[in-house]
Amino acid sequence: MTVSADALAAFAVFADHLNFTRAAAELHISQPALHVKIRKLAAELGRPLYHRDGRRLVLTTDGEAVARFARTHDERLTQFLSEFAGATATRPVVLAAGQGAYLYLLGDTIRTMQPTRLRLINCDHRQMLSAVRSGQAHLGVSVLDVLPDDLTVTELTTFPQVLLVPAGHRLARRRRVTLPDLDGEALVVPPQHRPQRMQLEQSLRAAGADWSVAVEAEGWPLISHFAALGVGLAIVNGCVPTPPGMEAKPVADLPPVTYHVVHQPSAPDDPRVAALLERLHGSTR
Incomplete structure (x- = not known):
């Protein structure tokens, strides 16, 4: 099995948008060219990577795994090239959460972190879980009715x-x-x-x-x-x-209503993510 690094990078951008028009524009290629890259990637892996749900495009479970790998690969490559050049990598940690969490829980954490160290995604709890599963976000915060068994989930705080x-x-x-x-x-x-x-x-x-x-x-x-x-x-x-x-x-x-922090099991291996986790839990004690 051979997998194109270029196709992986293109798929990561597509997974961010789940829209061929916007992804192709960001990649500065045509939509047909992007279709070909993703179709070839799916054929090389032998698995469908996305499907249609009504008018929306949705990643399959395999697609989430591929997107997560592609983003991790890109981060590690960026880190290596920065260290090789003697520079400091500035890739931010990505946090996904909903309106209520941002308004009432996460303000102190966001305020104390430099803008270059944190990027925010505003979404509902389903989109948050998808973002964490696909590697689009390192951490997610939300109220969850059902706790996912494929991710690490910890309680953040509880309210009546x-x-x-x-x-x-x-x-x-x-x-x-x-x-x-x-x-x-x-x-x-x-x-x-x-x-x-x-x-x-x-x-x-x-x-x-x-x-x-x-x-x-x-x-x-x-x-x-x-x-x-x-x-x-x-x-x-x-x-x-x-x-x-x-x-x-x-x-x-x-x-009572409990807000949870969600991440991939290996996410705290990254010191940046571990530091954000510590800040989140410390700000709500």
Whole structure:
């Protein structure tokens, strides 16, 4: 079996974009030429490297492994050439996380690291796992419903789920609330099919609470903003700041939310990644 180093490098760029137009533009080659490189690479390896999921291109498990190897190979080559030339390699560590993690958990870590030492990817938890599996990101941070068995996962920090209520609301005097207390209330909730929305609906149904949707909103900042405007009550992660004029009451019968750090088992062998891991855990203790 022979594998072209050029094809590996091209596949790594394609895996970053999962779009032939953008990848070909970055590589300064034509789309047909990129198609040929990846098709030949797949033929040499004897495995399909990507497939279509509706209108999207998605890496196969083998494609993730090839992309991870290609990126690792590129990093090691860059490191070797820098050391050979007597220079210091400046390749950054790549961190993938969602909006909530960046807003409420990772700010101190990002602030203390020089921009050249850290590159950030903003994505949901599925995209984060794919980025770590394919080597696009060294580390990922997210709330996970199911822990992957092919990656190393450690707990970062845990928060209760809390109800945001106006200070004058009937529930504002409670030390904590339960889901039956929300009977008859209108709630600001994430869009349908989001994990938080699905869990909330199932829990409210099991508690027998008859509630209604005040508005669907994407992301904790907008959800808490609508709650502060009086549109409806909202259940958010306990790390979300309480808006002025609102109270945050723990919801006793909802499970706490845990943020996890995810990486390849060998990732901490890289001192840069090990240092970032230490910073992440130190900033949330």
